[in-house]
Amino acid sequence: MSNEPLQMALPVTLPDDETFASYFGGAQSxxxxxxxxxLKNMSQAFQYTYLCGLADSGKSHLLYATCIHAQEIGLSTILLSLREVIDFGPAVLDGLESLDVVCIDDVHLVAGVDQWEKALFNFFNRFSEPNKCLVVTADLLPSMLNINLPDLESRLAWGTTFQIRSMSDDDKAEALVKRANMRGLELSDECARFLLTRLSRDxxxxxxxxxxxxxxxxxxxRKLTIPFIKTTLNL
Incomplete structure (x- = not known):
């Protein structure tokens, strides 16, 4: 099998506005x-971070932002969403060690699946060297994922771990207003809260x-008003 990484999550698919600057927790969090x-210290040692949080915690946003920032400073990168590639099997990890920065989203989805666990452990060992950066997300801490392979659980708990809280409705309203402003679009707090009450909170x-x-x-x-939003979205 080729050692070239399978291109399941190309950098060009990254949302261009999901950056560190637009992260709801703040650009200085x-x-x-x-x-x-x-990313700055990769030349000194292998860099590994584990981001833990439930849905709407912003952990996937941080993965996008990491990839975008890495690209901006000239690093090769990939974001691998296990939710999207799980059906392709663990072969999607083959060859990823040729990249500078690898971000793996939702690793909890393969916890307890022996083939995936072994593949992740082996990739971790191949990738853990200077000039490499790995960022992994999951919904729970490694010790709570029901991982069968003790060595993988140990590896996942090896680096710096951040537990990120889920976004409240206030956080989501603030994030919508902030994201609109970054686009040059004026969205009032009242309109943002209207969207939250009438639509999915995802x-x-x-x-x-x-x-x-x-x-x-x-x-x-037209400016964004509640009547205009109602008409546009057929609410």
Missing amino acids: LEVNHLKVS MRALLDVLDKLDHASMAAQ
Whole structure:
């Protein structure tokens, strides 16, 4: 089998507005500063970070932001969403050690699956050397994932771990307003809270709606108001 990494999550698919600057926890948060420093210090030693949090904690956003920042400073990178590639099997990990930065999202999805556990452990061993950076996310701490392979559990707990809290409705409203402002779009707090009460509270879905409203607002040359949002979204 070729040692070239399978291109299941190309860097060009990264959302261009999910950066450290737009992270709801703040561009100067401990986790953002740590990830920036990790990318800066790769030449000194292998850099490994474990991000732990439930849905809507922003951990996937941090993976996108890490990849975007890595690309900006000239590093090769890939974001591997296990939710998207799990059906392809652990062969998706083959050859990834040729890259500088690897981000693996939702590792909890393969906990207890022997083939995946062995593949992740072997990849970890191949990749853990200077000039490499690995960032992994899961919903729980390594000791709570029901991993069968003790050596993998030990490896996952090896680096710096951040437990990230889920976003409250206030956090989501603030994040929507902030993201709109970064696009040059004015979204009032009242409109943001209206979206939260009438739509899915999933942050990814809300950002997709914001994108739709952005396009509609530009096309109609209208500000975002609750009546305009109702009409645009058929609410």
